[in-house]
Amino acid sequence: xxxxxxxxxxxxxxxxxxxxxxxxxxxxxxxxLSPGDKIVVGVMGLSRGMDHVNxxxxxxxxxxxxxxxxxxERVDKATKVVGDKQNRAPKGxxxxxxxxxxxxxxxxxxxxxxxxxxxxxxxxxxxxxxVYVEKPGSHNPREGELMVAxxxxxxxxxxxxxxxxxxxxxxxxxxKMRAGxxxxxxxxRTTYTNARISIGQGKPVPVPAYLDYAMWQGPAxxxxxxDNLVHYKWHWRWHWGGGELANxxxxxxxxxxxxxxxxxxxxVTFNGGRYHFKDxxxxxxxxTAVFHFGGSGISWDCSSCIPxxxxxxxxxxxxxxxxxxxxxxxxxxxxxLKGKEIERQDGPGGDRIHIQNFxxxxxxxxxxxxxxxxxxxxxxxxxxxxxxxxxxxxxxIDQRTGKIIDDRDAQKLWSREYRKGWEPKV
Numbered sequence: 001x002x003x004x005x006x007x008x009x010x011x012x013x014x015x016x017x018x019x020x021x022x023x024x025x026x027x028x029x030x031x032x033l034s035p036g037d038k039i040v041v042g043v044m045g046l047s048r049g050m051d052h053v054n055x056x057x058x059x060x061x062x063x064x065x066x067x068x069x070x071x072x073e074r075v076d077k078a079t080k081v082v083g084d085k086q087n088r089a090p091k092g093x094x095x096x097x098x099x100x101x102x103x104x105x106x107x108x109x110x111x112x113x114x115x116x117x118x119x120x121x122x123x124x125x126x127x128x129x130x131v132y133v134e135k136p137g138s139h140n141p142r143e144g145e146l147m148v149a150x151x152x153x154x155x156x157x158x159x160x161x162x163x164x165x166x167x168x169x170x171x172x173x174x175x176k177m178r179a180g181x182x183x184x185x186x187x188x189r190t191t192y193t194n195a196r197i198s199i200g201q202g203k204p205v206p207v208p209a210y211l212d213y214a215m216w217q218g219p220a221x222x223x224x225x226x227d228n229l230v231h232y233k234w235h236w237r238w239h240w241g242g243g244e245l246a247n248x249x250x251x252x253x254x255x256x257x258x259x260x261x262x263x264x265x266x267x268v269t270f271n272g273g274r275y276h277f278k279d280x281x282x283x284x285x286x287x288t289a290v291f292h293f294g295g296s297g298i299s300w301d302c303s304s305c306i307p308x309x310x311x312x313x314x315x316x317x318x319x320x321x322x323x324x325x326x327x328x329x330x331x332x333x334x335x336x337l338k339g340k341e342i343e344r345q346d347g348p349g350g351d352r353i354h355i356q357n358f359x360x361x362x363x364x365x366x367x368x369x370x371x372x373x374x375x376x377x378x379x380x381x382x383x384x385x386x387x388x389x390x391x392x393x394x395x396x397i398d399q400r401t402g403k404i405i406d407d408r409d410a411q412k413l414w415s416r417e418y419r420k421g422w423e424p425k426v
Contacts, residue, residue, distance in 0.1 A: 033363040041107045042066030042099035046074040047231060048134055049111035053078060055352040057085050062359060064090050066099045070212040094212045100127040110134060115240045118143035119219045119424045125150040132358050134161040136246040136379040142415035144376035149426040151372050157361050159368040160375030162254045163354035169331030169347035174259050181334060183322030188260055188298045190252035190316045193307045198277035199233045202226030219422035228280060236281035243283025244304045245382040254378035255316045256298045263377060264402040267292040270389035276305040289385035387413045
């Protein structure tokens, strides 16, 4: 018998049917550890996940027991990197269920494509693992709700990878805005530019021998393998990704919502399109999303194929009645209404500081800086912006719940279809 296949079927037929807590109850599940305890982790997705690996290798009392990717070549490289730098060589696997079964694994790091974020998080929580999941954390709004429910049901620490929430200078910036350093804050403008090239038009080709494409598809309904999808270009197809809004917009929209101190918008619009190339990209390369919160607002301006290098626009700028606070590098600068610089502060950034916060909270039981519920409130802005674009009209939102009001076309995009047996349930 092929034990890995039978194991996979077993998980699909039981865990995903809602019995995960019973099936996986034998896995170690520690609500909190003492400050000196070693935390053992597995890392899933070894492109962005290698940044997690490198950060973890520099953190005391953290050990990488597993590295996982559907690409065996990535697994082999990561296994060597970790094995050369820590006393215990990790196990390299293509099937993430192996990490969930491991009794000595405390936490899972998820750095996969978007369509895997929520299903893997929900399964990991059911297996008694704490979770660090990359942004955006979910493929659609319903998945965000399920992730929060899983974290609550299984009492797991779940941190989203919008790492700026842990940058000391940005924490200070938000505190200063709360204290009135620029007066009443009315608006946040966010900007993203890049110089991306065409993704071309994909051709059906045989799946490479090193790639487990069935596992890569996972919860998403099956589609034929084409040569312009794996690894990165899935971002621009709705079936797997969420375009630039979910890819990079989440960082700035999270900072904007955090700084303004707002929860859910009342109105969302998106104007833009795929202007630069005629290829397989379905998501817009240029456009503006606008979010109205009643007493304040946020805009997101994207130009992913022209970097607009002549413009000196901050990543995020907050406009107050008494001045402007702009995100500069890992910190901020404050200006008066005439543009004179009043103050400038910078500080450490990167992944390690955010991952350290996650590990500290596993030990203490405290709430992490970007706990999944808070993270998914920001991700919802990305999903709503994309839904406004895809439906071609303004969305009206219940500010108490974040739900779309009386809009059948938009509400159809609140969730998605799943491959049979892979439906995430809590």
